[in-house]
Amino acid sequence: QAQLVESGGGLVQPGGSLRLSCAASGFTPQYYAIGWFRQAPGKEREAVACMSSSDGSTYYADSVKGRFTIARDNAKNTVYLQMNSLKPEDTAVYYCAADLLTTAQAMGLMTAHDYWGQGTQVTVSS
Numbered sequence: 001q002a003q004l005v006e007s008g009g010g011l012v013q014p015g016g017s018l019r020l021s022c023a024a025s026g027f028t029p030q031y032y033a034i035g036w037f038r039q040a041p042g043k044e045r046e047a048v049a050c051m052s053s054s055d056g057s058t059y060y061a062d063s064v065k066g067r068f069t070i071a072r073d074n075a076k077n078t079v080y081l082q083m084n085s086l087k088p089e090d091t092a093v094y095y096c097a098a099d100l101l102t103t104a105q106a107m108g109l110m111t112a113h114d115y116w117g118q119g120t121q122v123t124v125s126s
Helices: 104-109
Strands: 003-007 010-012 018-025 034-038 044-052 056-058 068-073 079-082 092-100 120-124
Touching: 003 092, 018 034, 018 092, 018 120, 034 104, 044 068, 044 079, 044 104, 056 068, 056 104, 068 120, 079 092, 079 104, 092 104
Parallel strands: 010 120
Antiparallel strands: 003 018, 018 079, 034 044, 034 092, 044 056, 068 079, 092 120
């Protein structure tokens, strides 16, 4: 059974950092684009960062460029989202998702995905 499990969320002060992890099981993540999405209360879910399955190309939302970095460790079947210089507006539930043989750019525009995780809460507040 395919599964994505996020971890690493929590409460952090503005300007702080967090690293989220997304552990994949039940499928071969090397063939899948993996992305991070978030949804804040009262807002639509938005793409944050995605990485292609093939060439490692990436997509970042304008709001996180220069602050967030997506990376994948295929040996550990895990994808990470390093979040630096966090802002209160980054507060949301963060989800990871996976899509077979998809580019990062395409995944950033998609609203439906092959697999979803259950989400992890990130709260940025003083």
